[in-house]
Amino acid sequence: MHATRTIRxxxxxxxxxxxxxxxxxxxxxxxxxxxxxxxxxxxxxxxxILLEGWPMLSTRLFTDYPSADPAEAGARPAFLGSVWVIITTAVLTLPLGIAAAVHLEEFADNSRWYNRLIELNVQNLAAVPSIIYGLLALGFLSLLQVSNKNIVIGGALALSLLILPVIIMATREGLRSVPGEIRDASLALGATQWQTVWRQVLPASVPSIATGSILALSRALGEAAPLLVLGALVYITFDPNGLLSGYTTLPIQIFNWTGRPQEGFHQLAAATSVMLLVVLLMMNALAIYIRNKFQKRW
Structure with missing residues (x-):
């Protein structure tokens, strides 16, 4: 008989x-x-920024046009141009990005090399500097022989290329958050794979998709480098009125005013920066509200 050893x-x-x-x-x-x-x-x-721009914070920023006199200058065309560009970017990007994410996550065969290559490229494109997308949009418009590249649709194209990988990745994360049991139950009841995705998976992942999309659009709203590559105007005294209209945006207007030697323009740039920050905070707050209001706990 061997003695039992006590392990301490x-x-x-x-x-x-x-x-x-x-x-x-x-x-x-x-x-x-x-x-x-x-x-x-x-x-x-x-x-x-708030202290410097406080004297210029007024409704004149939304109602007046740029002027050579800082006391009479406003950012109305820049504000409307940002609205035009962001709405066009959303229309171009959201359907394509969500559809691509649904295909890659729900229908694509991950054992195929080209699907894995597409997924790898999407992840890498999300980290590419924004100015590269401006160059891509410039090359594409030149290929189409578009002479005037400073148009709303051109700027929206550059920003769409910028945020498309982000929206695809955010949508895929939202689809992955839906439990697999929901898919299995839907298929077991006789629904097709497309019906399962359209009626079960996508509605359940809407909070994550909406949050990621709003955050991506808020990033696009603060970009200036891709639009400057396309020759965005820095002094506009008219309102954009269509996809082929010239435009400027709030970041470009801020860039223009900070380069002026007069102190009044610096105060205008600070006030416009505050306005841009308020818009970005409102978009981020909307994204947080949608996530907290509609997110489901599985």
Whole structure:
């Protein structure tokens, strides 16, 4: 008979829990310090912009046109141009991006090499600098022999190329969040795969899709580099009135005013920046509301 050995748990070298040891505490302090520095820089920047642009914050920004006199200048064409470009971008991008995501997630055969290649390219394109998409849009319009590239549809094309990978990835994440049991139950009741996706999967993933799409559009709203590549105008005294109309946007107008030597234009740029930040915050708040209001817990 062999004697039974009693296995005793190894004693800790110290009675102090791991999370309270010097190295984890030092790492945690470094993380909080980094967060504090980033928040302090952001808060300082926002307060500086608000204080500088406060004298120019009025309804004149929405009603008046740019002028050589800062006291009479407004950002009405830039605001309307941003509305035109973002709405056109949404119309071009959302149906295509959602359809592509549904195909890749629900119907594509992942064992095929070309489907895996498309998925890899979508993930890589989401990290490409925005100015590259401006160059792509410029080349495409030149291929179509479009002489005037500073048109609403041209700017929307560049921004659509920019946010299309983001919308595809956000939509795929929303589709993946739907439990597989819902698909299995729908198919077991006799529904086709397309009916299952259209009537069960897509409605259940609408909160995630809407949130990702709004955040992608808010990113497009703050972009200036792709539009500058297309030769976007910086001084416009008329309202955009169609897809082939000339335009400017709020970021481009801010870029123009910050390059002027007069202090009044700098205050106008700061006031317009505040207006742009308010619009972006409203879009982000809408995305958060949709997510919290309609998101389902499975």
């Amino acid at each position: 748990p190894a004693r800790l070298r110290s009675g102090v829990p791991r999370e309270y040891r010097p190295l984890p505490l030092l790492f945690l302090a470094a993380l909080w310090l980094s967060l504090l520095v980033a928040f302090a820089v952001l808060a300082t920047l926002l307060v500086t």
